[in-house]
Amino acid sequence: MAGPAKITSLAARRVLDSRGESTVEVDLFGGGMMARVAAPSGKSRGRWEVQPFPDGGVDEAVERARKLLAPELSGMNADRQQQIDEKLHEVDGTDRFSRIGGNTAYAVSIAAALLSSKVHKKPLYQKLAGSGKVRISLPLGNVVGGGTHAKGKRTDIQEFLVVPSKASSAAQAAEANIKVHSEVAQLAVQKGSPMIGKGDEGGYVLDMTTEQALELISSACQTVSLATGADVRIGLDVAASSLWSKKEDAYVYKRDGRKLSEGEQIDFVLGLIERHRLVYVEDPLHEDAFEAFAELRKKAGGTLICGDDLLVTNTARIQQALKHGSANAIIVKTNQVGTLSDSRRAVQKAQSAGYVTVMSHRSGEVCSGELAQVAVGLSCPMIKCGVIGGERISKLNELIRIEEDAEKRKILAGMARIPA
Secondary structure, eight states, rough: OOOOOOOOEEEEEEETTTSOOOOEEEEEEETTTTEEEEEBBBBOTTTTTSSSSTTHHHHHHHHIIIIHHHHHHOOOBBHHHHHHHHHHHHHSSSSSSSTOOOOHHHHHHHHHHHHHHHHTTTHHHHHHHSOOEEEEEEEEEEEOOOOEEEEEEEESSSSEEEEEEEOOSSSHHHHHHHHHHHHHHHHHHHOOEEEEOOOOTSEEEEEHHHHHHHHHHHHHHHHHHHHOOOEEEEEEEEEGGEEEETTTEEETTTTTTEEEHHHHHHHHHHHHHHHOOOEEEEEESSSOHHHHHHHHHHHHHEEEEETTTTTTTTTHHHHHHHHTTOOSEEEEHHHHHSSHHHHHHHHHHHHHHHHHEEOOSSOOOOOOOOHHHHHHHOSSSSEEEOSSSSSHHHHHHHHHHHHHHHHHHEEEEEEEOOOO
């Protein structure tokens, strides 16, 4: 039996994410093993997230990881995740990881968990899940991208998403989403709609109104659902904070040519839910609209009303949402709070309240699959991980591997299910 995963050294460097922007990567060494994790970075960050990098940017983050974290972590036991994460908070000494950077904290925290799993020859998902059976998270993928994740003529809404609600395997789930992505492109060409390109997460950038995009995606989902039996459903990430104008006290849709008050925004989203059988709507209102979120959730029936900028994987924000009844789903991004322990507490609090937890990538991603391991390990029914692109496919392929491994270990309980 392997001994404790004692950390012997840490290395850090500046690398590139999927947007070609700089981020921090950390190697942790111990027990004859090495764990390497690079931090993803978001573009549309919520105001309440931790600070991704210290003043001075990525180079300063790398320098502080080497000078401040390496000596403090040396000799610590990576098996004790809580202690590692507490040390990260202690060394940083701020509320928002502004000294070492939330992305550095993320990379170190996940690397410690990965190092422990390697030393003990146990996959990360099983280390996180414990002794129980696991379900494979359903992939939620972006097929049309607009808003802040795209350039040029584009949809006002940031992400038009699909999820194969009745997929029978990880492979079928991934392939169903890919088929919808392909069908969207073919339909757009047939309709003479120019495809400007692809956004940060691989969704097509289309010069369309919200309604036009949804009609096209609805048709694609129907075709693929009939062909596969996966019942592919539509979701949205409205990213409403990017549409909200405090000065005009309205949500401004430039492409659609509309300005909506808070009440009108609620009615607009409810109309989209009804017309297009939306199963999921993320950030339909701005990041401090707890009461408006609650009104929408009460009127939206079984549709998942998900908070990202509203909740930022933060237990205090979740508590505020519970007080108002603001949501029934939450996006989980570990680098919004910095550490695996912090995000696990948020997941546990949300799940105990009956929320559907959605583990999520960032728009600037890295080509590794740990996100899928964490999603399954923390029992998240959904994983928002994109549809195409190497940095997105890496998560989908990892789900397939986890499914195979869990079946061999006789701990597989099948694919997760969501209200649909």
